[in-house]
Amino acid sequence: MCGIVGYIGPRKAYPILIEGLKRQEYRGYDSAGVALIENGEIVIQKSAGKIAALEDSLEGHDFEANSGIAHTRWATHGEPNDINAHPHTGMTGKIAVVHNGIIENYRALREVLKRQGRIFRTETDTEIIAHLIEEYYEGNLLQAVRRALTQVEGTYGIAVICIDDPDSMVAARSGSPLVIGCGEGENFVASDVAAIIRHTNRVVYLEDGELAEVSASRFSITTLDDVIVTPHLQEISWSLDMIEKGGYDHFMLKEIFEQPETLKNAMRGRLNFEEATARLNGLNLQFDELHHIRRIIITACGTSWHAALIGEYLIEEFARIPVEVEYASEFRYRSPIIDADTLVLIISQSGETADTLAAMREAKRKGATCLGICNVVGSTIARESDGGVYIHAGPEIGVASTKAFTSQMMVLSLITILLARMRSMSYEKGEELIKALNGVPEQVKKVLSLNDEIRRLAEKYRDKNNFLYLGRGINFPVALEGALKLKEISYIHAEGYPAAEMKHGPIALIDENMPAVVLAPKDSVYSKIISNMQEIKARKGIIIAIATEGDKEIAELADEVIYIPQVNDFILPIVGIIPLQLLAYHMAVLRRCDVDQPRNLAKSVTVE
Ligand code: F6R
Numbered sequence: 001m002c003g004i005v006g007y008i009g010p011r012k013a014y015p016i017l018i019e020g021l022k023r024q025e026y027r028g029y030d031s032a033g034v035a036l037i038e039n040g041e042i043v044i045q046k047s048a049g050k051i052a053a054l055e056d057s058l059e060g061h062d063f064e065a066n067s068g069i070a071h072t073r074w075a076t077h078g079e080p081n082d083i084n085a086h087p088h089t090g091m092t093g094k095i096a097v098v099h100n101g102i103i104e105n106y107r108a109l110r111e112v113l114k115r116q117g118r119i120f121r122t123e124t125d126t127e128i129i130a131h132l133i134e135e136y137y138e139g140n141l142l143q144a145v146r147r148a149l150t151q152v153e154g155t156y157g158i159a160v161i162c163i164d165d166p167d168s169m170v171a172a173r174s175g176s177p178l179v180i181g182c183g184e185g186e187n188f189v190a191s192d193v194a195a196i197i198r199h200t201n202r203v204v205y206l207e208d209g210e211l212a213e214v215s216a217s218r219f220s221i222t223t224l225d226d227v228i229v230t231p232h233l234q235e236i237s238w239s240l241d242m243i244e245k246g247g248y249d250h251f252m253l254k255e256i257f258e259q260p261e262t263l264k265n266a267m268r269g270r271l272n273f274e275e276a277t278a279r280l281n282g283l284n285l286q287f288d289e290l291h292h293i294r295r296i297i298i299t300a301c302g303t304s305w306h307a308a309l310i311g312e313y314l315i316e317e318f319a320r321i322p323v324e325v326e327y328a329s330e331f332r333y334r335s336p337i338i339d340a341d342t343l344v345l346i347i348s349q350s351g352e353t354a355d356t357l358a359a360m361r362e363a364k365r366k367g368a369t370c371l372g373i374c375n376v377v378g379s380t381i382a383r384e385s386d387g388g389v390y391i392h393a394g395p396e397i398g399v400a401s402t403k404a405f406t407s408q409m410m411v412l413s414l415i416t417i418l419l420a421r422m423r424s425m426s427y428e429k430g431e432e433l434i435k436a437l438n439g440v441p442e443q444v445k446k447v448l449s450l451n452d453e454i455r456r457l458a459e460k461y462r463d464k465n466n467f468l469y470l471g472r473g474i475n476f477p478v479a480l481e482g483a484l485k486l487k488e489i490s491y492i493h494a495e496g497y498p499a500a501e502m503k504h505g506p507i508a509l510i511d512e513n514m515p516a517v518v519l520a521p522k523d524s525v526y527s528k529i530i531s532n533m534q535e536i537k538a539r540k541g542i543i544i545a546i547a548t549e550g551d552k553e554i555a556e557l558a559d560e561v562i563y564i565p566q567v568n569d570f571i572l573p574i575v576g577i578i579p580l581q582l583l584a585y586h587m588a589v590l591r592r593c594d595v596d597q598p599r600n601l602a603k604s605v606t607v608e
Pocket residue numbers: 301302303304305347348349350351352353356399400401402484488603604605
């Protein structure tokens with residue numbers, strides 16, 4: 001979603017800001033803009049569309065400015081055009097603001113300000129912040145921002161500059177991430193570390209309700225109530241090449257191929273072979289607390305929600321603890337039943353998804369212990385949860401989640417073993433599952449070697465406009481995820497279904513033009529899925545089967561077969577999703593879609 005970057009220091013700000021915006025392109029946006037303090041004036045340029053359009057509009061300009069702010073906007077209030085793009089100013093043009101988030105009471109505030117004679121030029125909620133700051137500005141930008149923010153309700157991450165105070169900028173956060181990057185004689189503000197990692201890996205995350213006053217040589221943090229905060233400096237461990245394509249055509253493909261490595265990272269140091277269990281140090285729960293869990297709720301959105309469903313199958317089957325999976329967006333507005341023995345798992349790659357964060361806060365309000373399963377270190381969910389497990393997938397730039405999904409499944413598998421071994425699971429079974437997990441990277445590598453074969457398959461079916469994805473048991477959420485991957489990046493309509501449910505409705509769709517991707521490995525429900533495939537064949541549907549190596553029978557029934565290795569059922573979802581990721585990727589490329597930044601989507605959904 002929207003991205004912010006700000007710079008103040010001795011260097012020319014413009015190229016740093018543009019590069020910072022580009023590093024955040026993956027988050028999804030539809031317009032971009034920049035504000036610079038140049039020769040005692042604020043120069044603002046904004047463009048609908050890509051950052052390249054903004055650059056084109058400024059071609060030939062060589063800005064000297066040493067400070068500025070820039071923004072990529074993902075439209076919420078008002079269409080994505082030049083006027084609604086950020087930065088926004090008030091009436092005098094002395095103050096410029098960029099904003100991520102949503103100001104919920106903007107209509108009421110705008111009416112009040114209009115009555116005071118203020119003229120609004122945009123349809124955005126953000127413009128209100130610029131007017132308020134201008135209204136309160138009496139020579140001290142920090143104080144004006146503070147006063148303005150006491151008026152607004154909603155979420156914000158903002159960066160503000162002012163002509164009268166060219167040597168500093170102000171940033172503030174409530175519900176939308178913001179980080180200060182600390183350089184040598186220069187400082188940065190950004191909504192995403194990716195924007196500034198080229199320049200510094202030393203950062204301070206702002207907490208909700210905090211404001212930062214940032215100059216080239218120093219910064220200070222205070223709360224909305226003007227209480228001084230001691231900054232907690234952190235070092236980011238990842239490097240620039242982790243957010244570059246490394247020779248691949250797209251980030252998504254790179255991330256798919258990284259999975260043998262990212263899966264190793266997710267389990268590194270966490271497999272306890274001696275005791276046939278998992279070792280998870282960040283849970284912050286004592287043995288007896290873990291032992292007393294009687295019920296688990298897992299909440300998440302999108303792909304992370306699919307991982308949650310897989311977690312449900314695993315935990316219930318192996319640890320015998322009842323699990324409920326809830327869409328975070330629904331959970332937050334229900335009145336969920338949470339008692340002392342309920343554990344809530346929160347799954348979020350970004351750790352910033354607004355609905356998931358709100359669901360966690362709601363669960364905590366009700367007294368639940370919340371464990372986060374996050375990728376982004378230092379993200380809000382990771383920080384606010386009671387404990388948790390990082391998936392260590394490294395930065396995921398492609399909007400379609402791939403490596404984070406498999407690592408989420410890996411971590412859920414580890415949690416399953418840990419909980420199961422404290423209960424009824426035998427040493428032998430624990431050992432078998434730990435060994436299976438240890439073998440996952442090799443198995444994933446084998447499936448990745450099918451890339452060319454899967455591309456050929458995509459060539460054959462690239463013109464189909466509807467797909468069904470079917471699976472049974474633990475393969476059902478894999479089917480859901482396969483369908484989501486295809487639809488989000490190739491814009492082909494795809495539906496995931498439990499295979500047996502097909503005959504209760506979707507079977508009506510089946511004809512000679514409808515491919516059904518069927519997950520049919522040799523597992524405990526193999527014979528059942530074969531019956532479902534016959535139902536499809538009887539109606540002349542096309543079957544693309546994902547089957548176990550050596551399965552000859554399936555080749556007689558399916559039009560196409562992608563063979564995956566024979567693996568323990570426990571790790572089947574991790575191995576089974578790989579061909580579906582590759583299929584979606586190649587279909588999207590062949591249909592000339594923007595794989596890494598699909599239309600309308602954002603990487604980190606920080607609005608409701
Ligand atoms: C799909 C995808 C989204 C995210 C969802 C939750 O490929 O990436 O469905 O899974 O927006 O995001 P996180 O996991 O960051 O909370």
